[in-house]
Amino acid sequence: xxxxxxxxxxxxxxxxxxxxxxxxxxxxxxxxxxxxxxxxxxxxxxxxxxxxxxxxxxxxxxxxxxxxxxxxxxxxxxxxxxxxxxxxxxxxxxxxxxxxxxxxxxxxxxxxxxxxxxxxxxxxxxxxxxxxxxxxxxxxxxxxxxxxxxxxxx
Numbered sequence: 001x002x003x004x005x006x007x008x009x010x011x012x013x014x015x016x017x018x019x020x021x022x023x024x025x026x027x028x029x030x031x032x033x034x035x036x037x038x039x040x041x042x043x044x045x046x047x048x049x050x051x052x053x054x055x056x057x058x059x060x061x062x063x064x065x066x067x068x069x070x071x072x073x074x075x076x077x078x079x080x081x082x083x084x085x086x087x088x089x090x091x092x093x094x095x096x097x098x099x100x101x102x103x104x105x106x107x108x109x110x111x112x113x114x115x116x117x118x119x120x121x122x123x124x125x126x127x128x129x130x131x132x133x134x135x136x137x138x139x140x141x142x143x144x145x146x147x148x149x150x151x152x153x154x
Contacts, residue, residue, distance in 0.1 A: 009054070012037065013045055014153035017055060020046070021150040024057045060149065063112050070113045071144070074123065075105035077135040082106035085132045094122050105137070 009017070012035050019031050032042040049055045063071060078085045082100045086107050089098045097110035109127075113119040123136055 009049075009153065013049060016042065016045055017049070017153050018150075020055065020057060021152065024059075060147070064144075068112045068114055070111075070116055070119045071141040072111045072113075072119055073139040073141070074109045074111055074127070075137040075139070076107040076109065076127070076133055078106045078132045079134055080132050085130055088130050089127070092122070092126055094118075 015035050016031055019026055019034060027039075028042040028046070029039040031037075031046075032039045035042065037045070046055070046057075050057065063069075076085070076089075086098050086100050089095055089107065089109055094111050094113055095109045096112050097108070099108050100106065101108055111119060111122055113122060119138070123138065127133065128136060
């Protein structure tokens with residue numbers, strides 16, 4: 001994601017995104033009818049937005065049902081430029097979310113692990129050993145009450 005500038009989206013592309021946010025498996029023919037395009041034109045628009053990195057179409061899972069019983073948001077403080085550390089953190093597969101912030105933490109990451117032991121191993125040997133990291137604080141998830149991706153477009 002980073003700081004890439006994406007092309008402006010027209011109202012039709014925005015509506016396509018909103019429909020896919022509601023149901024990522026919605027058929028192109030159905031989307032096309034909704035927005036006034038043919039199935040082929042809709043498929044081409046979705047492909048262009050996917051190729052440009054504007055959208056991703058993925059299966060959103062319930063981590064608990066897949067055996068991932070420990071989720072945590074980890075606040076990280078660094079010395080120097082946090083963007084370089086954030087780039088290194090993106091290589092860690094257990095981190096589902098990496099963002100540079102302008103608050104009391106320089107970086108926030110979301111970890112999805114199988115157990116507390118796996119989370120400890122991740123933090124102690126893979127996160128805290130990255131040069132520039134001076135502090136981590138883990139916020140353990142006690143329950144996931146809302147996790148949506150349908151915030152729409154502007």
